[in-house]
Amino acid sequence: MTDLKPKTTAGAVDGPDVKHMKWWGWGVEGTAFHHEDKPAFAPFVKKxxxxxxxxxxxxxxxAFDELDIPASRLSSEVASSLSLVVGEGNVVTGDLERVVHTYGKSIRDLIRIRGNIFPRVPDAVVYPATESEVAKIVAAAVEYDLVLIPFGGGSNIVGSLEPMPDEERMVVSLDMGRLDRVLDIDEDGRVARIQAGAQGPDIEEQLNAKGWTMGHFPDSFTHSTLGGWVATRSSGMQSDKFGDIADMTKGLRMVRPDGVVVIRAVPSASTGPSLREMILGSEGRLGVITEVTVQVHRIPEQREILAYLFPTWEAGLAAMQAIAESDANPSVTRVSNEIETEMSFATSKESKGVSALVMQGLQRFLKVKGWDLTKMCLSFIGYEGSEEHVSINQKLVAKIVKKHGGIGVGKGPGVLYDQKKFDTPYLRDFFLDHGGAADVSETSAPWSKLLPLYTEVYAAANRAFEKVGVQGLIMAHLSHSYHSGACLYFTFAFEHGDNALEQYDVVKKAIQDAFIQEGGTVSHHHGVGLEHAPWLGQDVSLPGLALMQGLLDSADPKRNFNPGKVTGK
Structure with a gap:
């Protein structure tokens, strides 16, 4: 990553000082991926x-002024009512602010933005500063029959943020960015109360100042919020140790038209069907999450991520399963297949001097051992805790790695991974600039089904590439290991034509169909939104989907809260 000259800009937004990503892509203006110092990258992409x-x-x-943005439909009466709640400067109807809040950051979103496709945009963006203000806005939404879409950091990639294209009512994007504080830390209970609009870096900065951490680091960490994590059932890179957001969430507050739902932060409860579970993953359809009580941990004495190499993908998978079954307790277990491994090396700067000699020596050593370097797989395993705990776990993992034919290659690659782990989304914008489309799909399945699922996903994706007449790439890594299985995370890319969205739909459908066919889930941690809704009935069963729809219909009979998401209705 490097600082470059900013691309097309549209000036400052009109609302309060709340952090937003650039309207046309990921991250902040002036920061972009470049490949000039990565000599292997362009040949890899070409191949x-x-x-x-x-x-x-x-x-x-x-340029922003080239876009054709539909005019706001916000009536003067509603504008006045909302302004009385949050202040006139916190109700914004400017085009830039409304575009920022129209889409998330999937490849579908970015292609539509670049293609000037805006069938429906929010009519206003409203910035509450307190739960009381949120409650009054929710009441106004019901009174005036508005559509209310909660907005966190805007990083969603499954269509959870966009208004339905045929929506005739006024649409309000409720930006939670002013509710960004850690309110309280219960040191004995090891939980913290945090406002839902707090973004990842803000949360960690405030917790770290008191010696604590959440330990939740999704890929979108730098531009996503606690409320968004809860609303989509997010997982972080260190979920092996700390759990995903569903494990971390101990209590919460959610505003509804009839009041505030309060889930108290107790260790466990037997109080009927879990309201907490109903709200987790609800994507704004049940109300507006304003505050979450999460478990926190003392900042570990030691934290390391070590790199390992395995001779094959199958060996890497078997090692991750063995680690999950062992007494080891790592914070990260990740292994990339051979193509993603090649991609990782291709995005590295050229090795020189001693580093180059070390790499050449390693390659010679592996060849002597009989490795086919084209099948080599890179793994990162993380360790956190006391010095003794880290040492014990590293020794346990080292034995398992060796048993499965792998070798350790030290801290250097792990340090680089740790530094660059949040930068990957910038690659998507860069690739799109050059006529390529790339996106991701992730699933989870039992250990017994991971390899058959992986094999079928590859076959399905390649059939889809052939069907749409493109040369395509699909690569994968395992992450988020569990007692019974793991997450497989697939990245796919191709050179798109003028019908990029149609091509994307064919490939995406093939991958999602393969997930369901081979016993995986429709989504492991990105949520459902509109993108994955077509497969939900197959995932949870049609009676299960009907039960879910019944809950939503009962909780929101007028469909004021982010209608259409999750169930498609």
Missing amino acids: MVGVDLGSDAITAAP
Whole structure:
């Protein structure tokens, strides 16, 4: 990553000082991926998807004033009512602010933005500062029959943020960015009360100052919020040790038209069907989450991520399963298949001097051992805790790695991974500039089904690439290991034509169909939104989907709260 000249900008937003990503892509203006100092990257891309990064044919995002943004439909009566609640400067109807709050950051979203496709945008963005203000806005939504869409950091990639294209009512995007504080830390209970609009870095900064951490680090960490994590059942990179957001969430507050739902932060309870579980993953359809009580941990004495190499993908999977079954307690267990491994090496800067000699020596050593370096798989395993705990776990893992034919390659690659782990989404914008489309799909399945699922996903994706007439790439890694199984995370890419969305739909459908066919879930941690809703009935069964829809219909009979998401209705 490097600082570059900013691309197309549209000036400052009109609302309060709340952090937003750039309207046309991921992250902040002036920061972008570049490949000039990564000599292996352009050849890798050319080989895998046929895209020539040396070509001058770059299609950047349009200038903002070239976009055709539908006018706001917000009536003066509703604008006045909302302004009385939050203050006039916190009800914004400017085009830039409304575009920022229209889509998330999936490849579908970015293609539509670049294609000037805005069938429906929010009519206003409203910034509450307190739960009381949220309650009054919720009441206004019911009174005036508005559509209310909660907005956190805008990082969603499954269509959870966009208004339904045929929505005739006024649409309000409820930006929670002003509710961004850690309110209280119960040191004995090891929980913290945190406002739902707090983004990842703000949470950790406030907790770290008191010696604590949540330990929740999703890929979107730098631009996503606690409320968004809860609303989509997020998982973080260190979930092996700390759990996912469902495990971390001990209590919460959610505003509804009839009052505030309060889930008290107790260790466990037998109080009927779990309201906490109903709210987790509800994507704003049951109300507005304003505060979450999460478990926290003391900042560990030691934290390390070590790199390992395995001779094959199958060996890497078997090692991760063995680690999950063992007494070891790592914070991260991740292994990439051979293509993603090649991609990782291709995005590295050229090794020089001693580093180059070390790499050459390692390659010679592996060849002597009989490894086929084209099948080699890179793994990262993390350790946190006391010095003694880390040492014990590293020794336990080392034995398992050795048993499965792997070798340790030290801290260096792990340090680099730790530094760059949140930068990957910038690659998607870069690739789109050069005529390529790339996105992700993730699932989880039992250990017994992981390899058959992986094999079928690969076959299905390649059939889809052939069907749409493109050279495509699919790669994968295992992350988030559990007692009974793990998450497989797939990235797919291809050089798109003028019908990029149609091509994407064919590939995406093939992958999601394979998930269901092979016993996986429709989504492990990105949520459902509109993108995954077509498969939900197959995942949870049609009676299960009907039960879910019944809950939503009962809780929101007028469909004021983010209608259409999760169930598609």
